[in-house]
Amino acid sequence: MAESYRRRPAPVRLPDVKPLATTRLADDLAGRIRSLIISEDMAEGARLPPERDLAERFGASRPTVSQALRTLSLMGLVEIRRGSGAYVIRRPESMVATSVNLMLDFDRESIDHLVQLRLWLETLGVQEAASRAPALGDDEVAAVQQSLERLGDKTRSVSQWIAADTVFHATVVRSAGNPYLAAMYEGIHTAVLSYELGHWVDTEAVPDWLANADPQQQLALHQPIAAAVIERDPEAAKLAVERHHEVMLQHIAAMGPHHK
Numbered sequence: 001m002a003e004s005y006r007r008r009p010a011p012v013r014l015p016d017v018k019p020l021a022t023t024r025l026a027d028d029l030a031g032r033i034r035s036l037i038i039s040e041d042m043a044e045g046a047r048l049p050p051e052r053d054l055a056e057r058f059g060a061s062r063p064t065v066s067q068a069l070r071t072l073s074l075m076g077l078v079e080i081r082r083g084s085g086a087y088v089i090r091r092p093e094s095m096v097a098t099s100v101n102l103m104l105d106f107d108r109e110s111i112d113h114l115v116q117l118r119l120w121l122e123t124l125g126v127q128e129a130a131s132r133a134p135a136l137g138d139d140e141v142a143a144v145q146q147s148l149e150r151l152g153d154k155t156r157s158v159s160q161w162i163a164a165d166t167v168f169h170a171t172v173v174r175s176a177g178n179p180y181l182a183a184m185y186e187g188i189h190t191a192v193l194s195y196e197l198g199h200w201v202d203t204e205a206v207p208d209w210l211a212n213a214d215p216q217q218q219l220a221l222h223q224p225i226a227a228a229v230i231e232r233d234p235e236a237a238k239l240a241v242e243r244h245h246e247v248m249l250q251h252i253a254a255m256g257p258h259h260k
Helices: 002-006 022-039 051-058 062-074 108-131 138-151 158-174 179-196 198-203 215-230 234-253
Strands: 078-081 085-088
Touching: 022 051, 022 062, 051 062, 062 078, 062 085, 062 158, 062 179, 062 198, 078 158, 108 158, 108 179, 108 215, 108 234, 138 158, 138 215, 158 179, 158 215, 179 198, 179 234, 215 234
Parallel strands: none
Antiparallel strands: 078 085
16 A cells, blocks of 8 residues: 555656747736736826836846837836836726736637627727716716827827727726726727737837828717717717727728737
8 A cells, every 4th residue: 555655656748838929928027017016006107117127127128028018008007108118007907807818819700709899898888887877977077088188199109099099998988887897898908909909019010000090080989989978878879889899890800911
């Protein structure tokens, strides 16, 4: 019996493991910086340490840090100001599981399902926000208006616009008053953007549809969503979100061979 107990089974043979891809390293680093923003209780407007300092702190290369910061701007958490640095523009919801866990190698069917789910969640959010009782308070209305103004700033860079876009949609859905809906929406929204803008995160190469975007057209696409929520018109809110959804589908359909 003792002899049998001492005999240990041979270890399981594992297949060869590929080295961790640079993209995955950047995703992991984005999650660690995100956690740092929470743990250090960084306020909105706080400037993150320079890339070289972040690289030293986390033992990563500067290109990986740069890629991670672009991922965080895609999430609407930081704003990258060329020549100035990266700034916190809102704190992550503490209950949200790290959104980078959703950044998978999507197949066509997966992204179609995710985009559809994003539409359902945002439609539910804006309709609830527009018909909520009690109605949005002054501070909530101001938050929606400020997020729209940020989106309409013509002087913003591409990375700033991407962050502002996420902040706008997150703010509108959060106005429904249900933090769990907001958390679910932000996770799915980030996953969709990580597919749509994955090549930009990896290489900083701006997709044609965004490089050639007319700021006024972009503003006109988002303004009806804000107006419908503030004016308490659920049907108009639904139609405005559907129009935005149609444009997003066009962008995804027009994507070239570069994507995650």
